[in-house]
Amino acid sequence: MYGFKRHIKRSFSLLDGIWDFNFWGDINADHLTPPGMVYHDRMPVPSAFDAYPSYAGKRGIAIYRTFFHVQSGKKSLLVFRGTGMWTRILVDGQILKTVSLPYSRIEIEVPPAGREERELAVICDNRFDFSRIPLQENFYDFYAYGGIFRSVELHILPEISFRRVKLFPQDVKSGEIKGEIFFRGMDQGCMEIKISTDGKNPEKKQLAISGGRAEISFLVPDARPWSALQPALHTITVESADDDIRERIGFRTIGVQDGRITLNGEKIKLLGYCRHETHPQFGPAVSAAQHVQDIEIIKSLGCNFIRGSHYPQDPVFLDLCDEMGIYVFEESMGWGNREKHFTDPAFYRAQILQTELMLEKSINHPSVIMWGFLNEGASDQEYARPLYRDLYALVHREDKSRPVTHASMFGLTDICYEYADIISINTYPGWYAENNDNPRPLDEINSRIDRLIAHLEKAGCGKKPFLLSEIGAGAIYGFRDPLAAHWSEQYQADYLETVCRRVITEERLSGVSLWQFCDGRTYATSRALGRPRGFNNKGTFDEYRRPKTSAAKIREIFCSGILKPENIL
Secondary structure (H helix, E strand, O other), X not given: OOOOOOOOOOEEEEOOEEEEEEEEEOOOHHHOOOOOOOOOEEEEEOEEHHHOHHHOOOOOEEEEEEEEEOOOOOEEEEEEOOEEOEEEEEEOOEEEXXXXXOOOOEEEEEOOOOXXXXXXXXXXXXXXXXXXXXXXXXXXXXXXXXXXXXXXXXEEEOOOEEEEEEEEEOOOOOOEEEEEEEEEOOOEEEEEEEEEEOOEEEEEEEEEEEOOEEEEEEEOOOOOEEOOOOEOOEEEEEEOOOOEEEEEEOEOOEEEXXXXXXXXXXXXXXXXXXXXXXXXXXXOOOOHHHHHHHHHHHHHOOOOEEEEOOOOOOHHHHHHHHHHOOEEEEEOOOOOOOHHHHOOHHHHHHHHHHHHHHHHXXXXXXXXXXXXXXXXXXXXXXXXHHHHHHHHHHHHHHOOOOOEOOEEOOOOOOOOHHHOOOEEEEOOOOOOOOOOOOOOOOHHHHHHHHHHHHHHHHOOOOOOOEEEXXXXXXXXXXXXXXXXXXXXXXXXXXXXXXXXXHHHHOOOEEEEEEOOOXXXXXXXXXXXXXOHHHEEOOOOEOOOOOEOHHHHHHHHHHOOOOOOHHHHO
């Protein structure tokens, strides 16, 4: 899936298609020698191999193979937009990179060769092994797949090429943009480039390159503001004699003021969902068509906000959010991590690296309005504080234009709020009830929100925006019960009605990302005893996007007109 095309002059293509495939199971990847290997199966790319019938539920080593062509002696670049869980990339039998960064974007420079046809082999391992894959554990509440989830890019590079462009629109009145250009093949020196906006008025600039980067500043004529209601985009093209790179930007400022989130200086309320990139038949290899459908469904409910749970998002999805007008909370991978993780140096390094890669990948997307990490980590414990502190410092250093947060499950005991620009709390009152003998504990919802608001004020966080980053109740699609018991569509509908009415009328709340948009596959072991069908069933829609009773209720509330359009969009 191309998404927004970021190169015109540069030779660029996708290697998506049907690749050769073998599943080897429980073996050591070091024992595989791809050159000369006989392949017995075929597998599409993108794909999660263990979502397909022949390999469903299997864990072990799999290998994908294809061929690509590069003119003899030319440099090339491979970009994997997302793989899992452990990945080794080989070209012509040579190991070029081994990574354990599920869902992260991976770049590999391919050395020139004296022939045009090159063999690309990708070894994927979906076995749980904390010593090798510290970022993904078997207790995470979403199914851990293996494979090449997203598109694979092939770039043919000139001697000096653009690595990336980092752009920060200033204010829409001036149309000013400040930023940086990062280069391959030149560490120091001068270069002439052209910068154009929306394909017009190319402006020549002389760049002084130092440390492989150069600062830029320029004006966008007739700049228009970006918002979810009017997602006006501008295409910026940076061009040299031999290369180019294109990015889309939106003029919008995200701020924090008097306990609320602001967009272009106006208070907004974020109404939406947590969403996994998942499909029951294809796992995380979600098509562009499915991304579009999901966004359309979410917007049809009166929503303007998606929290991308719980890993770096597909760039095609973010392109669509830019175009269709959705605010996004993007976070790096983490789920319920505790002392074992926070005291492990490899976990620390992986968290830092994957967050850096997420920022590089997504920093120019206007739809991304906040960054996060370490969902439901041990933010109530001193041993966790150093990593939270360092991740906040990293993100603030790289991007001063967006607020940063972490989704905490420790609403009343979190000790890391001091670092956060936005307080994000996951809470499930009335689902995981305080009183198990109360058949309909809906009254717990508002009392819990009241307690959280009072605690934040007492803790000195009264001026920080408060976001309900998760709240919800499970329902089995089609289960309608005269008692409106837990797991019934009626109980979920009543629960979410209570939540949504409080969110839109509570001035202290900056918004909600309901858990969750659609049901998603999770544990396939006895851990699923609390997850009927092996799915997290808290979706307003089932895994095939069929609406439960709560969908109509949410649409009624969010489209009621209680909030003025400018306050929600």
